[in-house]
Structure formats: structure tokens, C-alpha cells
Amino acid sequence: MKRRDFLKACMICGAATTLGVTPKKSWGAGSFEGYPDGMGVLVDLTRCVGCRSCEAACNKEQKLPTPDRPFDDPSVFHEKRRPTERAYTVVNKYEPKDGGSPVYRKIQCNHCNEPACLTSCFVNAYTKTKEGAVVYNSKVCVGCRNCMIACPFNVPGYSYSSAFNPVVKKCIFCYETRLKNGKPPACVEICPQEVLTFGHRRELIKIGHERIRETPDKYVDHIYGEKEVGGTGWLYLSSVPFDQVGFDATLGNDPIISNVKEFLGTVPMVLSIWPALFTGFHLLSTRNKNHSDHGHDHSEQEDHKP
Amino acid sequence: MYAVRNWLIGGVLIGALASAPSICLGKNLPDSIALDSLAQLYEKVKFNHAKHISMVKDCAECHHHTTGTLVEDANCVRCHKNSNETKIVACKGCHSAQPFSAEALREKENNRRLYHQDKPGLKGAYHQNCIGCHAKSGGPTGCKECHPLKKVGEAFYNTGEYAPRQTPGTEKGHGH
Numbered sequence: 001m002k003r004r005d006f007l008k009a010c011m012i013c014g015a016a017t018t019l020g021v022t023p024k025k026s027w028g029a030g031s032f033e034g035y036p037d038g039m040g041v042l043v044d045l046t047r048c049v050g051c052r053s054c055e056a057a058c059n060k061e062q063k064l065p066t067p068d069r070p071f072d073d074p075s076v077f078h079e080k081r082r083p084t085e086r087a088y089t090v091v092n093k094y095e096p097k098d099g100g101s102p103v104y105r106k107i108q109c110n111h112c113n114e115p116a117c118l119t120s121c122f123v124n125a126y127t128k129t130k131e132g133a134v135v136y137n138s139k140v141c142v143g144c145r146n147c148m149i150a151c152p153f154n155v156p157g158y159s160y161s162s163a164f165n166p167v168v169k170k171c172i173f174c175y176e177t178r179l180k181n182g183k184p185p186a187c188v189e190i191c192p193q194e195v196l197t198f199g200h201r202r203e204l205i206k207i208g209h210e211r212i213r214e215t216p217d218k219y220v221d222h223i224y225g226e227k228e229v230g231g232t233g234w235l236y237l238s239s240v241p242f243d244q245v246g247f248d249a250t251l252g253n254d255p256i257i258s259n260v261k262e263f264l265g266t267v268p269m270v271l272s273i274w275p276a277l278f279t280g281f282h283l284l285s286t287r288n289k290n291h292s293d294h295g296h297d298h299s300e301q302e303d304h305k306p
Numbered sequence: 307m308y309a310v311r312n313w314l315i316g317g318v319l320i321g322a323l324a325s326a327p328s329i330c331l332g333k334n335l336p337d338s339i340a341l342d343s344l345a346q347l348y349e350k351v352k353f354n355h356a357k358h359i360s361m362v363k364d365c366a367e368c369h370h371h372t373t374g375t376l377v378e379d380a381n382c383v384r385c386h387k388n389s390n391e392t393k394i395v396a397c398k399g400c401h402s403a404q405p406f407s408a409e410a411l412r413e414k415e416n417n418r419r420l421y422h423q424d425k426p427g428l429k430g431a432y433h434q435n436c437i438g439c440h441a442k443s444g445g446p447t448g449c450k451e452c453h454p455l456k457k458v459g460e461a462f463y464n465t466g467e468y469a470p471r472q473t474p475g476t477e478k479g480h481g482h
Contacts, residue, residue: 070464183406192433197406
């Protein structure tokens with residue numbers, strides 16, 4: 001290879017690298033707004049009275065083990081709980097800072113438009129269904145718990161109780177028994193106060209904003225989950241600032257996958273260009289070495305002189 | 307003589323009418339209503355209608371625009387300024403027992419221009435109306451105060467006979 005040819009190749013490689021940035025940008029900008037007919041639930045915290053019926057309904061619908069305490073026992077509110085393998089949804093109680101009446105908040109999987117759990121799973125156990133549910137296949141789950149770390153809401157639970165086949169467990173929006181057949185999840189159906197409104201996600205956002213518009217004194221002017229981490233299927237309205245009732249208000253609106261999307265976009269480019277580039281460098285350096293072989297040997301000989 | 311007596315009777319009647327809650331007159335009102343839409347898990351609620359009428363006076367407190375005082379809410383008045391009482395006054399007449407069924411959602415979808423997209427279902431309407439008022443006026447707000455559990459209900463909530471063995475056994479009660 002002539003030196004001129006090599007420099008030409010370098011120029012072409014450089015140009016390709018620069019052009020390569022353009023498709024990478026489109027990766028970063030492309031965001032998934034959720035399936036057009038994706039379903040969701042609008043949770044109005046101002047309505048919840050903390051009866052825990054949703055927990056009971058979830059337990060029966062998903063055939064979960066007997067709870068430690070009865071579902072009508074309010075003593076569970078003494079601690080802040082999170083979903084586990086034994087309870088896919090839990091209600092926590094918060095005392096607002098302004099001293100108003102307590103606020104109850106139901107926690108379960110928020111069924112993200114762009115789920116971090118799905119992104120993090122290297123065996124592809126997770127699926128975002130067209131109905132909006134984030135479901136998983138326990139049969140392929142290897143129990144690595146990447147999804148538990150990736151989830152911005154700390155939702156997936158883990159079957160620590162299972163010695164031989166521990167897998168991740170979480171709310172699946174009652175996909176198999178209900179959502180798939182056009183029925184609302186069990187928690188929505190049991191809720192006496194209609195805290196939970198089930199419907200198309202796009203309609204629920206309109207309903208949420210309409211509630212805020214009609215009664216602006218009652219609500220914080222924000223629907224949590226409309227934009228957070230790229231949007232979630234479950235959406236929340238509250239009378240008190242969200243960070244006071246256990247929500248992470250620092251998550252930002254970018255899906256978790258955006259943190260790695262740009263990096264991952266460069267991987268194919270690196271894999272295809274770098275070998276050629278560094279082979280070129282190698283050829284160039286060895287060629288130079290061949291030219292200066294004599295001089296080099298000479299200097300080595302000189303070095304040996306005392 | 308008869309004329310005077312008629313006038314007297316008329317006067318007494320008018321007096322009686324004025325002292326009674328005028329809005330509820332001339333109608334055949336039930337004194338007690340058995341609410342049984344949640345009868346699968348709970349005993350029926352024997353709703354004492356007569357007692358509520360004597361306490362609340364204005365039917366529109368619960369039956370909003372369907373009977374009693376016409377709407378006063380500024381938001382409702384925009385359209386319902388001249389709305390009269392309706393034939394259907396029972397909650398279940400408008401509030402669906404299955405507000406989130408596939409059919410209900412489809413109907414909503416087909417009536418996009420309908421203003422009342424956010425109408426609560428029957429259960430939501432009852433509870434929001436009842437608990438909302440009870441919380442303000444000191445009425446019962448605990449679940450079991452209105453809804454004693456049936457055996458099936460106790461099994462559903464893992465309580466009573468079906469309570470888990472290792473229960474700490476402290477604070478009992480439903481909700482508050």
C-alpha cells in the first residue's frame with residue numbers, strides 16, 4: 001500500500017465516521033410514545049381512603065400466597081412498603097407536610113412506554129404488549145435481577161424464597177386473565193372510590209388535565225407519568241407535591257434507555273470502522289519501520305558501545 | 307260557612323306544606339333502599355332514605371341535577387341552566403355498574419364529543435358522594451360501618467375466620 005493510498009483511505013474513514021453521527025442522532029431523538037391503543041390507569045390520590053381492597057383483589061386474581069396480615073388491617077401503614085413476590089401492589093400512607101388529611105398511594109408496576117426492565121433484560125424475558133402491559137416470561141428468566149436495578153420505580157420483586165429457581169415477580173396489569181380480554185385489572189374493578197380510572201392512555205391524559213382544569217385548587221398541576229421516563233401507562237394526580245408522597249420527582253422525561261442509546265448506537269460503527277482504521281495505522285507504522293530499519297539498527301549498535 | 311272551612315283547610319295544608327321540605331313533596335319516595343350491587347362480598351346496605359331526607363333536606367345534595375334544587379355549580383350552569391328535573395333519579399339510572407367494561411369503553415370512544423367523559427361508575431358515585439359528605443358531617447366513614455363482610459368477603463380479605471395465623475392481633479378495622 002502506498003502512503004498516498006493509505007491517507008486517502010484515512011480520509012474516507014474519517015468522512016464515514018462523521019456521517020455515521022447522523023444516523024446515531026436519529027437513534028437518540030427517536031422516542032416511543034407507546035402503542036396507539038395502549039391502555040392505562042389514571043390514579044387519583046385525592047380519592048383514595050386506604051381501604052387496601054386493591055391489595056386483596058390482586059392477591060386473589062394472581063393467586064398469591066396468604067398475606068402476613070389481613071387485608072383490612074391498617075397497621076401495615078406504620079411502615080413504607082414496596083411490591084414483593086408476595087404482593088404485586090401495596091398501599092402506603094403519607095402525612096402531608098401542611099398537616100392536611102393523610103394521602104394514600106398505591107404502588108405497582110407503572111407499565112412504562114419504554115420499560116427499563118425490558119431494555120436491561122439480556123434474555124428478552126420482558127415484552128411490552130400492544131395493550132400497554134409490561135409482561136415477562138418466567139420460563140426464560142435466569143434471575144439475574146438486572147431489571148430490579150434498572151427499574152426507576154423499584155418495582156420488580158424477587159422470589160428469594162425459591163432456592164432452585166428464583167425469578168423476578170411483578171404486576172402484569174392482569175394481562176393474562178383480564179387485559180388481554182378487554183377487561184380492567186382486578187384492582188381497578190374492586191376500588192370503591194374509583195381512585196383508579198381504566199381506559200386508553202391517551203384519553204386518560206385528557207381526563208387528568210380536565211380534572212385539573214375544572215378543580216385547579218384540588219390538584220397539583222401535573223400528571224405524574226405523562227412524561228416521566230418517556231411516559232408510563234399508569235398516571236397519577238395528587239393534591240400534594242409528588243415528592244411528598246413517595247414519588248421520585250428527579251427522574252426526568254427521558255426514557256432510561258436514552259442513557260445508553262447513544263452509546264449503543266456507536267457500537268456497530270466502532271465494530272465496522274475501527275478494525276479498518278487500526279489496520280491502516282498498523283500498516284503505516286510498520287511501513288515506516290521498514291524504511292528506518294537501517295538507521296534503527298545503526299543506533300542500536302551505537303547503544304552497545306561503552 | 308263551607309267557604310270559610312275550605313279556606314281554613316287550605317291554610318292548614320299550605321302551612322303543613324311549607325314546614326315540610328317542599329322539594330320532596332308530591333312524590334312517592336322510598337323510606338329505605340337496599341343497595342345490593344356489592345352483595346357478593348358484603349351484606350346489603352340498608353340505606354335509610356327517610357333519615358337522610360330529614361337530615362339533608364335538599365334532595366339535590368345527593369341527586370345533583372336530577373331532582374330538587376336546580377344546578378348552581380358555575381361549571382354545570384353553563385349548559386344546565388334551564389335543565390329540569392329528570393325522570394330517572396336513581397344513581398344507577400346514569401352511573402354504570404361496569405364503567406370500564408370493553409363495551410363501556412367502546413361507547414365512550416364512539417361518543418368523543420360527549421362532555422361527560424369522566425362520569426364515575428355506580429360504585430364510585432356512591433362512595434365519593436357518601437364518604438365525601440360523611441367525612442364533612444361526621445357520618446360513618448369506615449368500610450365495615452356500612453358494609454359488614456359476608457363469609458366470602460372475610461375469605462377475600464383474609465380476615466375474621468380467615469385471618470392469617472401469625473397475625474399480631476393489634477389494630478383491627480377496615481380503613482380508618
